[in-house]
Amino acid sequence: MLMNRIEKAAIDNAGRRALQRHYEIPKLLQLAGGPLPPGAHAVEIGCGPGYGTRLILDGFRAAQVDALDLDPGMIDKARRRLSRHHPDRTRLAVGDATDLRSAFGAADGSYDAAFDFAIIHHIPNWRAALAEIARVLKPGGLFVFEEVTAHALARPSYRLLFDHPTEDRFSAAQFLPELHRHGLTVRDACTRISGDYLFGVAERRA
Template sequence: MGRIAMLMNRAETLLVNSTPRRWLQRFYEIQVLLRFGGRLLPRARALEIGCGSGYGSQLVLERFGAGRVDAVDLDPAMIERAGQRLARYGDRVRLAQGSATDLRSALNAGDSDYDAVFDFGIVHHIPDWRAAIAEVGRVLVPGGRFYFEEVTAHALARPIYQRLFDHPTEDRFTAEQFIDELAHHGLVVLGSVTRISGDYLLGVAAKPIPARSDG
C-alpha cells in the first residue's frame, strides 16, 4: 500500500462498528470533548476526517450542533456506509472518498473553510500523519477548533494491537509528539489533554485569531 493508504482490517472494522465502541464514543469521548471545546455555533461548518461509517458525523450534528458536516474517508466502503447512515440529514452532509492528507483533492477544501475539525481515532492510521495535522491547521478558520481522540505509539506496540489490527509501524506518535505537531501548525491546546494510561489522548486545540495591529 502507498504512503497514504492504511485501511482497517476485518477485526478492527468489526470493533469500530460495534455497540460497545459506539457507547464509548457517545457516553465518554463526546462528553470529554464537549467539556474541553463546547458546542459549535448553529451555522458552524464542520469536517470529520476518517469518518468510517458516519456515526461520529451524526454526533457532530446532534451533540455538537454543527450546521453542516463534510466527511472524508479513504475507504470507499466506509463512505457508502456513512451515506446510508447520514442520508436523512440531506444537504447538511457532504461525503467524499479521499485522504485526510490532501483535503483539496478530496473535498476541494480551501484555507479556513471549517469552524471545527473532528478526528475520532484516525490520524494514527496515516503513515504521513504530520501531513494530516498540517491539513487540519490549513482548513480551520482562525478561532476554529480541532477535536481529537487519538491512539499513541504506546498502544500500537501492545501485543493485542499487534496481533489483531494493521497499523503503520514506523514514525508513530506519543501524546507529546502529537501535541507538539499541533503547536507546529499553530494549534493551541485548550486547557488540558485527557490521557489514558499513555495509550489514548483526547482534547481540543484552537487556531488562534491573529491579534489586530491598529496602527
C-alpha cells in the same frame, strides 16, 4: 492505512457507539467548552461508518459536516447511516485526510471546526494531516481530536489484531507540540489508560 476486518468489526458495533455517545463526545465537549457556535461548518477526517459524523451534528451541533474516508466501503456505510438522519447536512467523499482540496475543494480557512476520531494514527505521514487541518481551519477554528498513541499501538493485542503503520508513531508529548508547530494552540488535553489514548481540543491561531 485501511483497517483490517477485525478493526472494522471493533469500531462498528453497539458497544463502540455507546462509548462514543456516552463517554467520548461528552469528554470532548467538556474540553471544547461546549457545542460549536450556530451555523458552524465542520470537516471530519476518516469518518468510518459515520456514527461520529452524526454525533458532530447532534452533540457538537454543527450545521454542516463534510466527512471523508480513504475506504469507499466506509463511505457507503456512512451514506446509508446519514441518509436516515441528516442527509441535507452532510457531504461525504472518498479521499485522503492530507488533501482536503481534492475531496471538497477546501480553500485555506474554510472550516469552523475539524474532527479526528481515532484516525491520524492510521496515516503514515501524520504531520501532513495536521498541516492540512491547520490550513483549512479559520482563525479561531477548533481541532477536536481523540487519538491512539504509540504506547497503545505497541501493546501485543493491538499488534496482533490490527494493521497500523509501524514507523514514526506518536506519544501525547510528540503530538501536542506538533500541533503548535502548525499554528494550533492546545486549549485542553488529557490522556487515558496509561497514556494509550489522547483527547484534546486546539484552536487555530490568527
